[in-house]
Amino acid sequence: MAVTVRVPPPWRKHLDDRREVDVAGATVAELLANLAAEFPSLRERIYDGDGRLMSAVAVFVNQDSIGRLAGLETPLADGDRVTILMAIAGG
Amino acid sequence: MEVKGVLHRIAFVDLGTGDVTYEDPGDEVYEKYLGGYGLGAYILYTRQAAGVDPLSPAAMLGLLTGPLTGTDAITGNRFIAVGKSPKTGGWGDANCGGYFGPALKMAGVDGVFFTGRAEKPVYALVEDGQVSLHSAEDHWGLDTVDTEAKFQEDLGKEVRVACIGPVGERVSLLAAIINDGGRAAGRSGLGAVMGSKRLKAVVARPTGKIEVADADALKATRKRVLDEYYKEGNPAYELFSNYGTCGITAGSVRTGDAPIRNWTGTVHDFPEPELISDDAVIATQTRKYGCWRCPLACGGHVKIEEGPYAVEGHKPEYETLAAFGSMCLNSSLASISKANDICNRMGMDTIAAGTTVAFAIECYDRGVITKEDTGGLELTWGNHEAIVAVTEQMGNGTGFGGQVLGDGIKAAVARIGPEAEAAAMQIAGEELPMHDPRLSPGIGCSFVIDATPGRHTQYGTWLEEANFIPPDLGQPAFPGKYIYTGKGENGAYISNFGHVVNAAGLCMFGCTVTPGTAVPEFLTHAMGRPYTMGTVQEVGARIAALRTAFNLREGVRNVELKLPKRVLGIPPLEKGDTAGITVDNQTEIRDYLIAMGWDPETGVPERETLQGLGLDLVIQDLHG
Numbered sequence: 033m034a035v036t037v038r039v040p041p042p043w044r045k046h047l048d049d050r051r052e053v054d055v056a057g058a059t060v061a062e063l064l065a066n067l068a069a070e071f072p073s074l075r076e077r078i079y080d081g082d083g084r085l086m087s088a089v090a091v092f093v094n095q096d097s098i099g100r101l102a103g104l105e106t107p108l109a110d111g112d113r114v115t116i117l118m119a120i121a122g123g
Numbered sequence: 124m125e126v127k128g129v130l131h132r133i134a135f136v137d138l139g140t141g142d143v144t145y146e147d148p149g150d151e152v153y154e155k156y157l158g159g160y161g162l163g164a165y166i167l168y169t170r171q172a173a174g175v176d177p178l179s180p181a182a183m184l185g186l187l188t189g190p191l192t193g194t195d196a197i198t199g200n201r202f203i204a205v206g207k208s209p210k211t212g213g214w215g216d217a218n219c220g221g222y223f224g225p226a227l228k229m230a231g232v233d234g235v236f237f238t239g240r241a242e243k244p245v246y247a248l249v250e251d252g253q254v255s256l257h258s259a260e261d262h263w264g265l266d267t268v269d270t271e272a273k274f275q276e277d278l279g280k281e282v283r284v285a286c287i288g289p290v291g292e293r294v295s296l297l298a299a300i301i302n303d304g305g306r307a308a309g310r311s312g313l314g315a316v317m318g319s320k321r322l323k324a325v326v327a328r329p330t331g332k333i334e335v336a337d338a339d340a341l342k343a344t345r346k347r348v349l350d351e352y353y354k355e356g357n358p359a360y361e362l363f364s365n366y367g368t369c370g371i372t373a374g375s376v377r378t379g380d381a382p383i384r385n386w387t388g389t390v391h392d393f394p395e396p397e398l399i400s401d402d403a404v405i406a407t408q409t410r411k412y413g414c415w416r417c418p419l420a421c422g423g424h425v426k427i428e429e430g431p432y433a434v435e436g437h438k439p440e441y442e443t444l445a446a447f448g449s450m451c452l453n454s455s456l457a458s459i460s461k462a463n464d465i466c467n468r469m470g471m472d473t474i475a476a477g478t479t480v481a482f483a484i485e486c487y488d489r490g491v492i493t494k495e496d497t498g499g500l501e502l503t504w505g506n507h508e509a510i511v512a513v514t515e516q517m518g519n520g521t522g523f524g525g526q527v528l529g530d531g532i533k534a535a536v537a538r539i540g541p542e543a544e545a546a547a548m549q550i551a552g553e554e555l556p557m558h559d560p561r562l563s564p565g566i567g568c569s570f571v572i573d574a575t576p577g578r579h580t581q582y583g584t585w586l587e588e589a590n591f592i593p594p595d596l597g598q599p600a601f602p603g604k605y606i607y608t609g610k611g612e613n614g615a616y617i618s619n620f621g622h623v624v625n626a627a628g629l630c631m632f633g634c635t636v637t638p639g640t641a642v643p644e645f646l647t648h649a650m651g652r653p654y655t656m657g658t659v660q661e662v663g664a665r666i667a668a669l670r671t672a673f674n675l676r677e678g679v680r681n682v683e684l685k686l687p688k689r690v691l692g693i694p695p696l697e698k699g700d701t702a703g704i705t706v707d708n709q710t711e712i713r714d715y716l717i718a719m720g721w722d723p724e725t726g727v728p729e730r731e732t733l734q735g736l737g738l739d740l741v742i743q744d745l746h747g
Contacts, residue, residue, distance in 0.1 A: 038397075040362070041362060042366070051402060087590060095390050095394060095699075118362060118371070119378055
């Protein structure tokens with residue numbers, strides 16, 4: 033099962049100048065792991081030194097934050113759309 | 124050795140008589156207050172009588188640089204306008220980048236203050252350390268872009284211009300001071316103060332150099348910071364150098380930082396924020412724009428060639444995209460770019476203008492105003508044609524936009540009636556900016572307790588909550604976003620640091636990417652005085668107390684100010700990432716006041732605090 037993932041603007045250069053890719057994963061955790069495996073330069077942008085999701089990275093499934101769902105164990109289904117955001121405010 | 128990095132020269136201009144005098148504030152004043160709004164607060168507090176009408180000739184308006192403006196310190200390109208705010212009745216300031224700040228300093232003054240009112244429109248020319256006044260009757264009525272172009276045509280391409288547009292000429296409270304065709308000192312209504320003096324522009328011819336104490340050491344610190352900037356994977360640098368603030372727009376809507384539908388909505392009401400964000404905006408960008416010597420270069424110029432909103436101008440910033448976008452449920456990027464250009468050209472604060480439009484749309488939606496009131500404009504959510512049309516009216520001073528909305532939300536409520544109050548997202552007369560305390564509770568504290576209420580550019584605990592904290596800052600522990608107790612020390616430390624950033628002439632935005640320890644290093648090498656993070660804290664605390672003392676002397680008690688209930692989640696949102704959140708603002712404010720050494724009930728800095736900061740000048744006023 034592949035889910036469409038949209039990444040933050042600065043990550044475009046790590047995805048061959050794309051903002052969206054299809055990645056497999058039954059849960060958000062699996063999807064992120066697969067994304068990092070396919071695009072290794074994203075690993076240090078997704079995970080901190082302890083292998084946890086970076087605090088400035090927010091993940092949404094469709095319109096909802098995974099914090100409001102089941103976190104990294106949120107299940108994914110065909111047609112879901114995952115959006116990764118840099119949770120940086122300002123401007 | 125006298126303090127370096129500054130010119131020891133402040134100009135005082137009486138626009139009524141044409142007299143110009145110059146003073147050196149002296150080493151001790153520069154050491155204690157630096158420049159920017161620190162020095163500005165000192166001068167206004169000591170020279171302007173309490174209770175003055177901010178739009179009267181007796182009121183002072185200052186444009187100031189800082190000791191790092193125009194130096195090798197990274198982002199040392201800011202100037203700041205100061206005065207009593209005609210919106211809040213208290214302390215007013217507005218910070219701005221571009222090229223004007225360094226040009227003003229290189230023209231030979233650290234700052235220039237204006238009093239009086241010119242009989243006819245004038246401009247002030249600053250060159251070789253001298254200020255001269257000239258007729259601006261040929262410039263009066265021009266927009267800010269044409270004004271700048273005319274000055275550069277008449278006086279030379281090298282001159283830099285800070286000016287008002289027609290909105291400021293009308294003394295509208297939405298007025299901004301604009302430089303470089305679209306960089307705005309927008310908040311506090313200081314463009315109206317400038318207009319009240321019939322001062323069209325300050326024009327600076329940069330010919331001088333700024334001497335610093337240790338140029339080699341300053342360059343070395345600059346290189347160290349640049350190495351941090353360019354380090355692979357620095358997310359904030361990557362985001363802001365490639366996109367600028369437009370890069371956060373969609374994320375801010377999705378996380379709940381950007382208010383939606385005048386603070387009542389969620390991303391479910393505005394499901395495609397990408398239409399007004401990052402790649403969509405960059406697709407219209409023709410070239411990047413950076414402030415003077417800034418390695419981030421977060422600005423840009425955009426061009427939309429076809430359609431009803433064909434426009435060429437500055438790239439809309441996040442605040443503008445949210446104010447005219449998510450706040451109004453408007454996903455037409457072209458219309459937002461057009462509204463942005465109208466604001467820049469007419470000299471109008473985009474935050475105040477956009478949020479005032481959102482206020483009007485909610486009033487229309489609720490039936491508080493009708494099509495008859497608006498002169499036929501259908502002010503419905505997302506109606507971009509009406510949004511642009513009413514913004515044009517606000518700029519021109521015509522129709523419903525000019526006559527009812529033209530002085531912002533507070534004045535509009537007075538004109539429409541008390542039934543409009545529920546839609547009024549302002550505090551103390553200042554329209555709220557585009558950051559939501561329900562996501563970052565600390566900014567709710569800042570909105571209330573800073574001397575400029577409703578200000579998004581003040582540092583505080585929200586920087587922790589928004590992943591926007593400068594590296595190596597050394598701040599006390601942060602207990603957690605929705606933990607309301609125990610944040611006082613953290614908030615005081617971060618906000619004091621921010622006051623120094625603003626007083627030094629640095630960019631608060633760029634400094635969130637800069638290691639905190641670089642700021643005292645920059646000051647030390649520029650000024651020739653040994654600044655540490657400890658003395659930075661002391662200077663910041665002094666500036667905070669003095670700005671607040673200005674408010675208290677004017678009768679503005681920040682502790683008594685109230686945010687609109689919906690901004691604090693009363694009632695809470697039912698959907699979105701911040702669903703169910705109600706913010707306890709009072710606990711954080713109280714802890715902050717205690718940490719600052721201010722009375723937690725009244726917000727008055729304690730006598731001992733003032734004595735410790737060397738602020739004896741305000742003790743008599745606050746404590747008798």
